[in-house]
Amino acid sequence: MLAALSAYQPRQLLAQVLNFGLILSTAFMMWKSLSLVTNSPSPIVVVLSGSMEPAFQRGDLLFLWNRGADTQVGEIVVFNIQGKSIPIVHRVLRKHVSRPSAKQSKSRAYPPLKLLTKGDNNAQDDVVLYTPGQHYIDREKEVIGSVKAYVPFVGYVTILLSEHPMVKTVVLGIMGLFVILQRE
Amino acid sequence: MAEPTKICPYSLPDLKNTSDDAVAAYLKTKSFAQSHTLTDVRLSISTAACLIAGATFYLDYTQGFEKTKTFTLYACIAYFTLNTALTIWLYFFESSTIYVGKHKTAPVSLTISSKVTKHDPTYRLKILQTQVVDGKNIVRNRDVEGPFMDWIDDKGFFVKKPFESWLGASVPWILENEDVPKELDSSVVTASGRKVQEEMTGVEVGSGKGSVRRKGKKV
Numbered sequence: 001m002l003a004a005l006s007a008y009q010p011r012q013l014l015a016q017v018l019n020f021g022l023i024l025s026t027a028f029m030m031w032k033s034l035s036l037v038t039n040s041p042s043p044i045v046v047v048l049s050g051s052m053e054p055a056f057q058r059g060d061l062l063f064l065w066n067r068g069a070d071t072q073v074g075e076i077v078v079f080n081i082q083g084k085s086i087p088i089v090h091r092v093l094r095k096h097v098s099r100p101s102a103k104q105s106k107s108r109a110y111p112p113l114k115l116l117t118k119g120d121n122n123a124q125d126d127v128v129l130y131t132p133g134q135h136y137i138d139r140e141k142e143v144i145g146s147v148k149a150y151v152p153f154v155g156y157v158t159i160l161l162s163e164h165p166m167v168k169t170v171v172l173g174i175m176g177l178f179v180i181l182q183r184e
Numbered sequence: 185m186a187e188p189t190k191i192c193p194y195s196l197p198d199l200k201n202t203s204d205d206a207v208a209a210y211l212k213t214k215s216f217a218q219s220h221t222l223t224d225v226r227l228s229i230s231t232a233a234c235l236i237a238g239a240t241f242y243l244d245y246t247q248g249f250e251k252t253k254t255f256t257l258y259a260c261i262a263y264f265t266l267n268t269a270l271t272i273w274l275y276f277f278e279s280s281t282i283y284v285g286k287h288k289t290a291p292v293s294l295t296i297s298s299k300v301t302k303h304d305p306t307y308r309l310k311i312l313q314t315q316v317v318d319g320k321n322i323v324r325n326r327d328v329e330g331p332f333m334d335w336i337d338d339k340g341f342f343v344k345k346p347f348e349s350w351l352g353a354s355v356p357w358i359l360e361n362e363d364v365p366k367e368l369d370s371s372v373v374t375a376s377g378r379k380v381q382e383e384m385t386g387v388e389v390g391s392g393k394g395s396v397r398r399k400g401k402k403v
Binding site: 011 | 241
């Protein structure tokens with residue numbers, strides 16, 4: 001295999017590496033473009049827990065939209081609690097409209113919102129999940145989008161990949177090798 | 185490739201790539217200097233695209249989505265513009281060209297493109313030979329083909345000699361003993377200073393016995 005690599009001319013080798021780079025970067029830039037369109041740092045997420053059953057199962061793929069911040073009670077939102085790395089998908093139970101400051105009312109179409117959320121399958125609301133002392137989440141700072149569409153089950157691959165990190169390493173490694181060693 | 189690299193003799197892409205490499209290697213020995221402009225343009229476009237994506241990834245990773253939004257927007261526009269440019273370049277300019285080169289002493293340059301048809305182990309070359317005669321560009325187009333099995337043995341090793349004699353016989357000029365063909369004097373073809381592509385129409389097609397000759401119009 002290494003012999004095959006060393007037989008390449010420098011330009012060919014560079015071309016192979018760049019081909020691989022273009023595949024990765026095209027995927028990444030498409031993801032970033034989708035982020036910009038939806039205004040969400042993570043426009044597609046996978047449901048990791050069963051807390052929203054029967055609406056969403058583990059492994060469902062959710063498509064988020066984060067434009068128009070006037071969230072209604074009953075909407076399902078995805079939010080990041082500060083200091084916790086995993087986003088949570090739960091339904092809005094209650095919403096509080098704060099009075100916007102003079103500056104805010106000028107620059108924004110919607111007043112600042114505070115939301116209380118709960119998982120459909122959970123016995124209690126989410127106050128226990130929030131940072132201690134926090135009783136609601138901030139629509140603007142913590143919510144990364146509300147769910148607009150979903151595809152059942154296809155996200156399960158990523159659960160496999162994240163729960164078994166070796167799988168990810170091996171798959172990525174094999175893909176990379178193939179692209180570099182094959183010319184067509 | 186001159187090195188004894190083993191390929192699978194049943195894989196057309198392998199056969200084609202090996203032969204493509206061999207064309208350049210052979211012409212190098214015949215004192216042709218290869219021009220890498222086509223490849224270099226492609227490589228620089230891809231490099232620029234990868235760098236933009238890399239920068240976006242780095243900034244996004246270190247500073248987060250909200251802070252880098254504006255940069256990401258411009259980066260996305262630039263990236264996809266470059267990607268489109270690359271596609272156009274590959275499709276319209278580089279396409280199947282495998283070699284562009286100029287003779288080191290004689291005023292002859294070659295542009296060679298190669299082609300294989302699916303499931304047909306025949307190597308097809310289109311060789312455009314541009315010669316300067318009396319200050320005028322004369323373009324000669326040759327379409328040659330040969331079975332891969334003539335120069336790649338059953339184990340998948342490239343054999344230099346039959347390949348070089350095949351290619352050399354196809355383009356006598358490469359063997360450095362071809363006179364300027366009589367039928368290609370300046371009364372027949374083209375004025376000087378125009379691009380190879382523009383002169384392809386109306387130029388002699390094929391070579392040797394039974395080839396089709398069309399009289400080119402004077403431009």
